[in-house]
Amino acid sequence: MKAITWAGPNRVTCEETPDPSVTNPRDAILKVTATTICGSDLHLYDGYVPAMQRGDILGHEFLGEVVEAGTAVSDKLSVGDRVCVSPMIACGSCFFCQQELFSLCDNGNPDAALAEAVWGQSPCGIFGYSHLTGGYAGSHAEYIRVPYADVGAVKVPDGVDDTQALFCSDAFATGYFGADMCGLGGGEVVAVWGAGAVGLFAIASAYLLGAERVIAIDRFPERLRLARERAGASEVLDYTQVDVVEELKALTGGRGPDSCIDAVGMEAHSGGLQGAYDRVKQATRLESERPYVIRECIQACRKGGTIAMIGVYGGVADKFPLGALMNKALHLRTGQVHAQRYLPRLLEHAERGEVDPAFVATHEMSLTQAQEAYQTFKQKTDACVRVVFRPHGA
Amino acid sequence: MRQPIGSHLHGLLDYLTGTALIGASRLSVLRRRFAGRALATAGGNHLVYSFFTDYELGVVKRLPYKAHLALDAVGALGLAVLPWVLGRKDPVDRWVPAAVGIYELSAVAMSDPSGAGGSIRATRHRAVTVEKPEGEVRALLEDPAEVRRFSPAGEWTGRFELRPAPGGRGTEIHAEADPADLRRAKQLLEAGEIVTAEGAPAGRRGPISAALPTLDTGA
Ligand SMILES: NC(=O)c1ccc[n+]([C@@H]2O[C@H](COP(=O)([O-])OP(=O)(O)OC[C@H]3O[C@@H](n4cnc5c(N)ncnc54)[C@H](O)[C@@H]3O)[C@@H](O)[C@H]2O)c1
Ligand SMILES: [Zn+2]
Ligand SMILES: [Zn+2]
Numbered sequence: 001m002k003a004i005t006w007a008g009p010n011r012v013t014c015e016e017t018p019d020p021s022v023t024n025p026r027d028a029i030l031k032v033t034a035t036t037i038c039g040s041d042l043h044l045y046d047g048y049v050p051a052m053q054r055g056d057i058l059g060h061e062f063l064g065e066v067v068e069a070g071t072a073v074s075d076k077l078s079v080g081d082r083v084c085v086s087p088m089i090a091c092g093s094c095f096f097c098q099q100e101l102f103s104l105c106d107n108g109n110p111d112a113a114l115a116e117a118v119w120g121q122s123p124c125g126i127f128g129y130s131h132l133t134g135g136y137a138g139s140h141a142e143y144i145r146v147p148y149a150d151v152g153a154v155k156v157p158d159g160v161d162d163t164q165a166l167f168c169s170d171a172f173a174t175g176y177f178g179a180d181m182c183g184l185g186g187g188e189v190v191a192v193w194g195a196g197a198v199g200l201f202a203i204a205s206a207y208l209l210g211a212e213r214v215i216a217i218d219r220f221p222e223r224l225r226l227a228r229e230r231a232g233a234s235e236v237l238d239y240t241q242v243d244v245v246e247e248l249k250a251l252t253g254g255r256g257p258d259s260c261i262d263a264v265g266m267e268a269h270s271g272g273l274q275g276a277y278d279r280v281k282q283a284t285r286l287e288s289e290r291p292y293v294i295r296e297c298i299q300a301c302r303k304g305g306t307i308a309m310i311g312v313y314g315g316v317a318d319k320f321p322l323g324a325l326m327n328k329a330l331h332l333r334t335g336q337v338h339a340q341r342y343l344p345r346l347l348e349h350a351e352r353g354e355v356d357p358a359f360v361a362t363h364e365m366s367l368t369q370a371q372e373a374y375q376t377f378k379q380k381t382d383a384c385v386r387v388v389f390r391p392h393g394a
Numbered sequence: 395m396r397q398p399i400g401s402h403l404h405g406l407l408d409y410l411t412g413t414a415l416i417g418a419s420r421l422s423v424l425r426r427r428f429a430g431r432a433l434a435t436a437g438g439n440h441l442v443y444s445f446f447t448d449y450e451l452g453v454v455k456r457l458p459y460k461a462h463l464a465l466d467a468v469g470a471l472g473l474a475v476l477p478w479v480l481g482r483k484d485p486v487d488r489w490v491p492a493a494v495g496i497y498e499l500s501a502v503a504m505s506d507p508s509g510a511g512g513s514i515r516a517t518r519h520r521a522v523t524v525e526k527p528e529g530e531v532r533a534l535l536e537d538p539a540e541v542r543r544f545s546p547a548g549e550w551t552g553r554f555e556l557r558p559a560p561g562g563r564g565t566e567i568h569a570e571a572d573p574a575d576l577r578r579a580k581q582l583l584e585a586g587e588i589v590t591a592e593g594a595p596a597g598r599r600g601p602i603s604a605a606l607p608t609l610d611t612g613a
Contacts, residue, residue: 005597017595024587054600072586091585095525095563107585110592112577117398125589137594147589 002391003057003141004370009047014370017057020137020145025072028149030064030083032391034166035139036361037377038087039196040312043266044130045374048288049314051114051131059140060087060127061170063162066153067143073150083153084165084347085146086173086339089125089136092151103336108148109134118315123336140367142391154343159351163388167197167357168346171386174310174337175201175263176346179209181308181333182259186210191248191257191300192233193293195223197360197386198310199263203231204355206261215251217244219269222383230359240271245300256302264293265311281318288315298324309334363387364394399501401459401509405444405451407501412441415494428477428487433494436473440466449509459509463502470498522576524583525564528556534583535567543588544578545571 003017020029038061043049045058066081077083090097090105097105108124109115115122115132125147128138137144146153156165175198182190190206192199195218203214213234216227224236237247248257266289270278278290297307298321307330325332349355362385365373373387399407415437424430447462448455457465474495477488524531534540541550554569567576578588 001595003595003597007597013597015597017597020595021593023590023593026585026587053596055597057594057596089589091581091589093525093584094580095523098525107581107589110589113573125591134589135591135594137591137596141595145594148585 001142002367003137004059004367004389005054006044006052006056006058007054010045012045012058012370012374014368017137017141019143022068022070023145024147025070026148026150027070028066028073028077028146028153029068030062030085030144030146030153031067032062032064032139032141032144033082034162034388034390035059035062036166036171036386036388037140037374038170039198039265040129041374042378043312043314045378046267048266048282049130049132053131053135056128056130056135057137057141058128059138060129061166062127062139062144063156063166063169064139064144064146066149069149076150077153081153082156082165084156084169084343085127085139085149085154086152086337086343087127087129087170088152088336088339089127089134089147090151090340091148092340097151100338100341101335102151102338102340104338111135126336140370140389140391142367151340154340154347157347157351160347161358162390163358163361164350164356165347166388167201167360167386168343168350169339170337171197171360172201172205172346172355172357173339173342174198175203176205176208176342177335177337177339178202178261178263178308178310179205179211180342181310181335182206182209182211182261182306183331184210184259187212188258189213189215189252190259190261191215191217191297192227192261192263193217193268193297194263194265194311195220195227195231195236196263199261200226200231200360200385201355201357202261202263202308202310203227203233206259207232208349208354211259215248215257220380220383223380223385226359226385244296248300252302256300256305258302259306259308260297260301261308262293262297262311266290266313268293268311278318287318289313289317291317291320295319295321298328298330301328301330303328304330306331306333310337312336360386361388365389367391397504397506399505401449401506402451404501404505405447405449408440408444408447409451411498411501412437412444415440423486424490428480428482428484429490432473432476432491436469436491436494436498439469460507463505463507466498466502470495470502473498518570519568520571520573520576521566521568522580523559523564523566524580526583528558528565531556531565531567531583535579540579540582544582545575547572547575550575 007013069077088103089108090102091107094106105124109122112122125134127136188211190211192202206214216233216236219240227233270292281287376384415433419430419434446457449459473491549572557566
């Protein structure tokens with residue numbers, strides 16, 4: 001089959017690979033009907049996640065059609081079912097899965113020893129996401145093997161089209177997860193850093209969960225426009241034009257936002273001295289993150305407020321404002337998305353027309369345009385928010 | 395963090411590298427020339443002192459493991475610089491021994507001198523918690539067919555202790571065991587199968603993927 005593989009930092013190729021096959025009774029094989037490049041793939045593309053190997057198939061946000069179901073899942077899934085799949089590979093029955101903390105599943109990562117050596121404990125497995133999270137083949141391919149398919153794959157209702165369902169699997173789920181972690185009770189002000197697909201869905205989700213105002217922060221005008229017009233942000237800030245912390249104070253009567261969502265992660269962009277400092281340290285691998293956004297969240301958040309970190313980090317950060325975190329009694333909540341928990345609910349929102357997740361799809365390309373697709377998404381050229389591949393055509 | 399290669403894995407690499415070097419020295423491109431002789435000597439030496447090392451895979455355990463690592467380092471450095479010292483100009487004679495020397499140096503650098511290693515450690519007391527009642531756990535751990543599944547290398551001793559986890563949150567298995575065996579037993583109990591990415595389709599791997607996969611950044 002055709003697949004997009006990692007070929008070293010900033011290099012991807014489309015090549016012929018073997019087809020996947022059912023290996024375990026709970027597996028399903030899917031024909032991938034739609035898949036997209038996620039911000040997390042950029043961390044791999046850029047070479048900031050260790051444990052990538054040349055030839056690894058990328059991609060974890062996808063939708064597909066069941067072509068084969070293992071013996072243990074054939075009662076739940078049938079050939080031809082249209083399913084949306086969580087990027088997180090989770091067993092559904094361990095201590096963590098039982099509490100719906102699917103991304104913390106104990107039994108999803110076959111390379112758990114590696115993750116344990118780096119992080120103390122291992123999270124779940126993730127499709128196409130380095131050998132730290134299992135070395136599974138990803139979804140930028142014509143076919144994919146889905147382990148624990150009875151837990152990870154959810155049937156898509158007829159009223160939801162492919163593109164809408166596609167983003168429910170990761171970007172929408174993650175944004176919703178971020179808003180959910182804010183513990184909104186109604187009437188809050190939420191600030192969201194990053195107006196990529198994840199941030200945009202965090203904005204929309206914060207409203208679904210009761211926020212009164214949501215402030216979006218980014219530097220790309222077209223993304224800020226989507227934040228306002230499609231996700232409903234009440235205010236937008238261009239962080240290259242204003243001092244974000246000061247501006248947020250001014251917009252919130254001096255108090256600071258009740259909740260801050262970091263939807264940017266380890267490759268945040270910043271100018272000035274701070275930017276140069278972290279860039280040099282990250283390039284020389286003295287720190288693995290460029291942690292401005294989380295620094296700003298901590299600085300800006302109101303006392304006793306909540307920070308939801310959904311942007312991905314991998315290693316260690318410098319100049320982390322522990323003093324502010326502690327003295328302001330902030331809550332810091334984090335994690336890879338527990339997508340299995342949210343998928344059914346998000347598909348319902350889409351079916352009822354409350355959110356149209358397809359609005360982030362700006363580009364369609366074929367798998368053979370791998371390098372161009374990754375480069376366009378990375379550089380955000382041509383107002384790109386998300387690139388969609390349909391490996392078997394539209 | 396500990397260096398990832400423990401003494402057991404190091405021993406395996408020793409024997410593999412030793413035989414591979416001798417094998418390589420017979421290839422027609424290397425035979426009867428400096429590069430081939432250098433590789434054969436290095437491989438032979440390696441096999442000999444590995445045979446005498448006091449680690450798991452040593453046969454006559456006389457040479458301390460730390461001294462073995464020192465020999466590795468000296469030998470590797472020698473291999474890397476010898477072509478220059480001897481003024482060899484031919485690229486094969488220069489770069490083949492140098493590349494092998496560098497590979498060996500990196501293996502030494504990743505070896506834990508205490509022998510324990512970060513990822514492949516000697517077995518010691520370990521525990522894992524399983525969301526299952528004690529009876530079910532015991533039944534699986536004592537079933538020879540299941541033991542073969544979760545301990546394919548046969549390292550499971552069959553001695554273990556079960557304790558109820560606090561708060562009624564399942565059962566703790568305590569044993570002197572390979573952590574991977576315990577993990578697989580837990581997977582069989584909780585998920586009903588052993589999670590794997592083996593056989594995952596992939597594209598072309600890089601030249602050093604097989605030996606040092608995590609260093610194959612493709613760059
Ligand atoms: N937790 C999870 O499970 C999960 C799931 C999916 C994605 N993610 C993470 O979410 C993040 C965003 O993903 P995406 O697909 O939206 O990526 P994206 O690259 O499209 O968006 C990132 C946005 O952040 C903006 N940005 C950069 N520096 C900034 C700064 N200093 N202040 C404000 N904005 C800044 C960029 O301009 C860009 O628009 C990534 O880190 C990704 O890894 C996490
Ligand atoms: Zn993602
Ligand atoms: Zn689980």
